Amino acid sequence: MRTAGLLSLALAAAPALVSARGTLGFSLGDKNADGSCKSTSDYEADFDNLKDLSTLVRTYSGTECDTPQNILPAAKNKGFKVVLGIWVGAQDSSDLSTNDASFQKDFAALKTAIPGYEDQVEAITVGSETLYRGDQTGPSLHNYIGLVANQFKSITVGTADSWNKFADGTADDLFTRDTDSAPWSLMSSPMPLPTGRTYFDDMSGAMSHIQKVAGSNSDKIRILNGETGWPTDGGSDYEAAKAGTTNAQTFWQTGVCGMLAWGVDLFYFEAYDESWKPDSVGDNGEAMDEKHWGLRTADRQTKFNTTCPY
Numbered sequence: 512m513r514t515a516g517l518l519s520l521a522l523a524a525a526p527a528l529v530s531a532r533g534t535l536g537f538s539l540g541d542k543n544a545d546g547s548c549k550s551t552s553d554y555e556a557d558f559d560n561l562k563d564l565s566t567l568v569r570t571y572s573g574t575e576c577d578t579p580q581n582i583l584p585a586a587k588n589k590g591f592k593v594v595l596g597i598w599v600g601a602q603d604s605s606d607l608s609t610n611d612a613s614f615q616k617d618f619a620a621l622k623t624a625i626p627g628y629e630d631q632v633e634a635i636t637v638g639s640e641t642l643y644r645g646d647q648t649g650p651s652l653h654n655y656i657g658l659v660a661n662q663f664k665s666i667t668v669g670t671a672d673s674w675n676k677f678a679d680g681t682a683d684d685l686f687t688r689d690t691d692s693a694p695w696s697l698m699s700s701p702m703p704l705p706t707g708r709t710y711f712d713d714m715s716g717a718m719s720h721i722q723k724v725a726g727s728n729s730d731k732i733r734i735l736n737g738e739t740g741w742p743t744d745g746g747s748d749y750e751a752a753k754a755g756t757t758n759a760q761t762f763w764q765t766g767v768c769g770m771l772a773w774g775v776d777l778f779y780f781e782a783y784d785e786s787w788k789p790d791s792v793g794d795n796g797e798a799m800d801e802k803h804w805g806l807r808t809a810d811r812q813t814k815f816n817t818t819c820p821y
């Protein structure tokens with residue numbers, strides 16, 4: 512929890528950004544608490560509940576739970592915008608050609624779901640952490656982004672990946688090669704760690720690197736923080752970062768509010784607790800509880816004070 516202290520440091524070293532306040536969005540799951548797929552009316556209830564904070568949400572899959580077909584009519588009815596995802600992932604890590612099957616399946620689903628709802632689509636992300644997992648290279652991912660951008664000419668198309676893959680040059684090809692697509696990046700961000708690798712440092716490092724390699728392409732590139740959050744009571748600790756509602760509120764009021772004040776658009780992970788989720792195994796090999804990342808509970812109740820101090 513060192514984000515507050517690092518804010519002034521990060522500001523001093525920050526790349527030039529627009530001075531306007533950043534836009535807050537939410538990662539939104541596609542399942543109800545009991546594990547059933549959300550319907551259009553479930554999304555409408557989410558939107559009614561979230562609209563005091565935001566009218567922008569991010570989803571991940573083109574086919575799981577028929578997310579695009581179900582969410583786009585709800586977004587139109589309630590005045591929301593949605594980031595849609597195309598999943599690009601090897602089903603079998605020994606056969607990377609299985610990446611293509613997942614891409615084609617989700618791409619086909621978006622071609623069916625989007626027409627008539629273009630105004631509800633804030634952007635499309637092609638792949639989520641494909642560079643981080645090693646499922647794609649910069650050039651191969653760029654080709655997939657180009658295919659989607661060519662299909663949806665009025666929509667911004669890009670990718671989401673781990674901040675360090677933007678900072679270390681793995682993603683450089685996305686920002687340097689001539690393209691018809693508007694490269695657009697969405698970074699996921701790990702929890703702040705006690706080693707000094709913190710939220711503001713990570714964002715600043717990745718954004719500086721992208722702006723440096725993009726050069727004159729910089730004004731075509733939109734950078735957003737794709738995921739940031741903190742688990743509340745019942746969640747799993749990550750090294751010195753302790754799950755808890757008090758810490759989550761502190762992270763919101765310093766990290767999230769600070770990043771918005773700095774002018775960065777971000778998606779809070781996530782809008783609601785996902786009670787159906789099984790534990791995952793974290794980087795440290797320990798079981799991680801993923802049910803308590805919601806800003807609000809699964810039945811849409813507020814957990815803590817989300818008024819920004821600035």
Ligand SMILES: *[C@@H]1O[C@H](CO)[C@@H](O)[C@H](O)[C@H]1NC(C)=O
Pocket residue numbers: 764816817818819820
């Ligand atoms: C909520 O947080 C804001 C910003 O820090 C503060 O001004 C306000 O007094 C808080 N409200 C309550 C009820 O604690």
